[in-house]
Amino acid sequence: MTFTQLDIFILVADLGGFTAAAQRLGISQSAVSHAIKSLEKELGVELVVRQQGAVELTDVGQRMLARTREITGLTDAMRQEAAAARGMNSGVVRIGSFGPTASLRLLPAILKAFHARYPGIEVQIDEGTDDEVRQWLLERRVDAGFIVLPNESFDTVPLAEDQLLALVPRTHRLAQRQFIAPTDLAGEGFIMSEACCGPLVEPEFARHGVPLHIRYRMSQVLTILGLVGAGDGVSVMPELALPMDLARSHPDVVVIPFRPAIRRRVGLGLRNLARASPAARAFVDIARKAARSLEERKAA
Incomplete structure (x- = not known):
């Protein structure tokens, strides 16, 4: 089992097919199919089923996807911790956004400040409904997500x-x-x-x-x-x-x-702020400061 196989499995699940995953990764469809088959062979279970050109996860595939997200999330955090120790700012932070409050009012200022402070960290934004963002947080598909507060299911940061x-x-x-x-x-x-x-x-x-x-x-x-x-x-x-x-x-x-x-009240939700990756914690810190600055300009 390799991290590449796990990453491909997540992408196939998220995009709903081998072709879309191959296009996103810039590799052949056969390479994606081989990675999934090799992972299934090693685990001894069927993870996906082809359905008229699309792909659906089996029941065990759904359970394995949650575990896979946990594994890849931890490895991302390890890489970021190591990069921070070397004095480098690199990695990826994944953010769930639920609409114009986040995407139009808060995110532009946050992203501008974040890129200025951490130019080497890539920010991936997934936009969806309130329910989708909460589900993405639960599935570890995103590191942090904009949510309506209060919400006792997550660690929250008011913005x-x-x-x-x-x-x-x-x-x-x-x-x-x-x-x-x-x-x-x-x-x-x-x-x-x-x-x-x-x-x-x-x-x-x-x-x-x-x-x-x-x-x-x-x-x-x-x-x-x-x-x-x-x-x-x-x-x-x-x-x-x-x-x-x-x-x-x-x-x-x-x-x-x-x-x-x-x-x-709107804020960021995380599954566990204390155990979040360095990039996610940095995003939260920048978001707090950017939101505070917007409030100060609004009051002026």
């Missing part, structure tokens, strides 16, 4: 705080209101954002006894804004997830705060 805002069409009956309550949206066709606030919205409305009549679920903010502006439903989004030029770019969408305000 930013904002509030949830209601989004309604300009022609809506509530459009002239200065503030609203969750009960005001009872019975409305709802467009649920799957990236950046899902874990907060549904429990909050349930707490007020308001059932959500969800018409659509999606993760693209611009699509949500387009549907709201067209009168196809209402939504709730975090302040930091909205475009800064919203009034100009989407004049048919009206934003209304809740009273009392529904606050949201």
Whole structure:
């Protein structure tokens, strides 16, 4: 068993096929297939099954994938520790991002500062829904991920705080209101954002006894804004997830705060901060400083 075989196994699982893994690695498909067959032969179990050109993991393959991620994560951390001891900054840090709050507001400043301090460390960004980022953390697919706080499943590092805002069409009956309550949206066709606030919205409305009549679920903010502006439903989004030029770019969408305000906290989640790789701990440190700087500029 080699680390190369394990890396190929992870890539085949993540990309769903031998061809895609081969293209990513810049090697032949037969080389990928050989690596998987050799790993299966050594372990004495079938890890993958071909399904009409794609690949699915067997039950034991799913269990082995979790173990493989643990092994490769530990080896990455060992290499980074050794590199740090030699006075070198190298390695890879994998980050899960759940939407525009992270990808548009926080990540650019964090990545700029991180690259300036650690130019030799590669940052891989995987973007997905709230649930996907949490699952990636559990599977060790990412070293750290942006999540809504609090979250007791992970070690967490708070970064930013904002509030949830209601989004309604300009022609809506509530459009002239200065503030609203969750009960005001009872019975409305709802467009649920799957990236950046899902874990907060549904429990909050349930707490007020308001059932959500969800018409659509999606993760693209611009699509949500387009549907709201067209009168196809209402939504709730975090302040930091909205475009800064919203009034100009989407004049048919009206934003209304809740009273009392529904606050949201965003941070980084890690399975174990103390045992994280040097690159992951460095990313967390830079993220703290970058987020603090953004807050200071916002308050100025």
